[in-house]
Amino acid sequence: MKRFLLALIYTGAVMLANPASADISAAAALRDGDMKKLNFHSEPKPAGTAEFQTFDGAPLTLADYAGKYVLVNFWATWCAPCREEMPQLAELQDLLGGDRFEVVTIATGRNPPPAMKAFFAEIGVTSLPLNRDPKSLLSREMGVLGLPITVILNPEGQEIARLQGDADWASDSAQAVLSSLLETM
DSSP, rough: OHHHHHHHHHHHHHHOHHHHHHHHHHHHHHGGGGGOOOHHHEEEEOOOOOOOOOTTOOOOOGGGGGTTTEEEEEEEEHHHHHHHHHHHHHHHHHHHHHSEEEEEEEEEEEHHHHHHHHHHHHHOOOSSHHHHHHOOHHHHHHHOOSEEEEEOTTTSEEEEEEEEEEEOSSSHEEEEEHHHHHHHO
16 A cells, blocks of 8 residues: 555656646546557657658658647558548547647558549548658658558657557547647647
C-alpha cells in the first residue's frame, strides 16, 4: 500500500512538473473503441524532415505545420482500409480543423495523381489535401510499415502518438481525444 501511495504521489508530481505529460495522459484516458489502438509515446519523438509534395508538386515538410496539432495519415490508392477511413478523416477535419488542428493526408509510394484524384472523388472526400510522397522518403524516415498509419504531431512538430491500421476517426472517442489535446493550447 505504501509503495502504491508513493507511486501515485510521484506520478502526480511528474505531471505537475511536466504539463505536457498531464495533457497527453488526459487525452490517452479518453481512448475507447478503435482509439484504443492509438499509442501515445512516453516522450515526444522527432518527426520526419524529408520533403513530400502537394498534388501539384510544390515541396512541403511537416515543419510547415508547426504551431498546431497535426494528424498525419499515410495512405495509398490500393489500400482498402484507407478507402473506409478517409471519409472519417474528412469528417474530423470538417469538425476540428482550423488554426489549432489539421488533418494532413500523404499518399506514399506509387500513387499516380489521376488515381489519387479518382480515389477521393469515388469516396466523396473534398476537404482533405492530396499530398504525396512518391519516393516514400518521409514514410521510410518515419518508420511507416504497412498502411494506413496515422501519427499525431504536437505544435512543436514532434510525434506524440501513432495508430497502425484503420480507425473510426469520426467517432466520439477520436473527437474527445483530440479535443482534449486542443484544450491545452
